Amino acid sequence: MSAAPMLRRPIMGGVFGQGEFELATQPTITNGLHAVRFLVIQPRAGRVLAIAESKTEALAGARRVLRATGAANDEEPRWVQPRLWSDAELSVVSEPPPRPVSRRRREVFTRSGGCCKYCGTPLQLDGAWHVEHQLPRALGGTDEALNLVAACERCNLQKGTMTALQFVAAGGR
Ligand SMILES: [Zn+2]
Incomplete structure (x- = not known):
C-alpha cells in the first residue's frame, strides 16, 4: 500500500x-x-x-x-x-484524495469497453464502478481477467452472489 x-x-x-x-x-x-x-x-x-x-x-x-x-x-x-x-x-x-486507478481496474475497464457489462451505462475510469466477478468468489470464481468485468454500483449490488448468467436471466437490473 x-x-x-x-x-x-x-x-x-x-x-x-x-x-x-x-x-x-x-x-x-x-x-x-x-x-x-x-x-x-x-x-x-x-x-x-x-x-x-x-x-x-x-x-x-x-x-x-x-x-x-x-x-x-x-x-x-x-x-x-x-x-x-x-x-x-x-x-x-x-477532501478525500482521488483514488489512483490500479492497472487491474484499468484493464477491466478497457476490456468492458468503458461501460457497465450488464446495463451498458458508460462509466468513468476513475469513478466508483465495481470490478465484478462474473462467477462470484463465493461460488469459486477467481480473480482471473476472464472472470472480471466492470459493473456500475447498482448492477453490482443487485447482482449480489448471482452468477452473471443468472443475473442476466433474472432481467438484469
Ligand atoms: Zn449497470
Whole structure:
C-alpha cells in the first residue's frame, strides 16, 4: 500500500528560516473517517520534525524540536507571509484524495469497453464502478481477467452472489 499523497507548502520566516522547512498535509483515515494530518518536514534532510492533527500543533511541535536542538534561537517567529494557508485551501485538501486507478481496474475497464457489462451505462475510469466477478468468489470464481468485468454500483449490488448468467436471466437490473 502506498502512502497517501502529501500537499506541501514552504514555511518562511521565524525559526523556519527561508524555505528549508515545509508544512505538509496528508489525508488519513481515522476510525473510518477521512481526516488530514499536518507534518513539518525538512525535505533536504529527509526528516519529519512534527506530526499533528492541526497546523498550529504541528508548527509548535516543530519549533520545540528546532529550539531543543539549538538549530534556532529566535524565540519570536517572524512570518514572511502573514498567512501560510487559507481556510478555503484547507477545505480543499480535506477532501478525500482521488483514488489512483490500479492497472487491474484499468484493464477491466478497457476490456468492458468503458461501460457497465450488464446495463451498458458508460462509466468513468476513475469513478466508483465495481470490478465484478462474473462467477462470484463465493461460488469459486477467481480473480482471473476472464472472470472480471466492470459493473456500475447498482448492477453490482443487485447482482449480489448471482452468477452473471443468472443475473442476466433474472432481467438484469
Ligand atoms: Zn449497470
